[in-house]
Amino acid sequence: ERNGATEATVVIPAEAKKAEISYISVNNGKGSVEIKKNGQAVEGTFENTDSFVLELADGDVITIKRGETTYTFNVKVVESNDTTVEKIVMDTLDFKVTPTDEKAFYANADSTQKTGTLAVTVSEEVGSVEIRKGDLRKVLETTKAGTTYSAAYELVNGVNSFYVKVLAKDGVTEKEYIVNVNYTPSSDITVTDIKLNGAIVEGFA
Secondary structure, three states: OEOOEOEEEEEEEOOOOEEEEEEOOOOOOOOOEEEEEOOEEOOOOOOOOEEEEEEOOOOOEEEEEEOOEEEEEEEEEEOOOOOOEEEEEEHHHOEEEOOOOOOEEEEEEOHHHOEEEEEEEEOOOEEEEEEEEOOOOEEOOEEEEOOEEEEEEEOOOEEEEEEEEEEEOOOOOEEEEEEEEEEOOOOOOOOOOOEEOOEEOOOOO
16 A cells, blocks of 8 residues: 555556566554455465465456455556567668667668668567658568568669668557668760661771
């Protein structure tokens, strides 16, 4: 009991199958304790100061009765807020990063690297990943294999910006990363030969 309150909400993550509940009595040698889950008595003998483990689900109500006072705990299960990204890879660019506090990354590409795949590997607890490209943030078609989300891309001249949004299972927590790729097409304008009426003109090889 704190500040006279006898009821509280207990928040547990969805991945937790069980929870340990502990309580302490000021007058440890007096009184008896009765514990119920959703109105049904929990099996066991409980001391005035004790702890126990229960399987819990969203909406469960746990009551601990000591003497004339009943303490009520309402269980609320919340989905994971994990947005961990293990790595971001662009295969043809030899680009691979493991994001920490940094949110923006840069790479260069030449004419031999116009197309490729951007792959994002995340924690198992992440809800989803969305990959967008360009100033209009066009959504790229994404495939999922295990915990890796991949999208094929084609670069255009200049800076190509990719936006990676990671959404947690709770549907609220998210992180966004930006990968900017500067694409420079080939500047080779070498003339290998000139033909006139189908015949190679000598001296221009």
